[in-house]
Amino acid sequence: MIGVLVTFTQAEKFDPSALAKTADELREPFEGMPGLRFKSFMLDEAGLQARNFYVWDDEEKGRSFFTEELVEKVTGIYGTRPEIEYLEIVGFVDNSGT
Template structure:
């Protein structure tokens, strides 16, 4: 499995309502999406960042998703260009079914 961190930085001006609205509008697109196990939309007013974290079944699926066209669209939606980091996931603990 592959984790992908997508970070949008807003030096001096995170618009919380904009970030929340983007998340609300985009959620449905990811529900049931092949290859995506989890997606988390987050923001930190303290760090002036919106950070989205994905867990993908494979690196190939993740890399195909993050096309130049997609990056252009999310830059426009969030009002900031993202930085993207791919990491290999060694293990997941999921206590939601406990």
């Protein structure tokens, strides 16, 4: 299992309602995506960083998803190029089934 943290940083605050709309519009392609356990769309407290966090069941699928083409696409959506961090998940708690 691998986590991927994608961070978009701006000097000006992100508009939370615009980000929520973007998250809603981008949700469908991720629903039922093979290998993707979950994805979240987040905004930090200061409003300067939009972050998307992914958990992939398969490391290869997680790493191969973030192509240069995808990075260019999301740069256009968010208005800033993201930083992508790959994180080894060493433990996981999932309460969604309870």
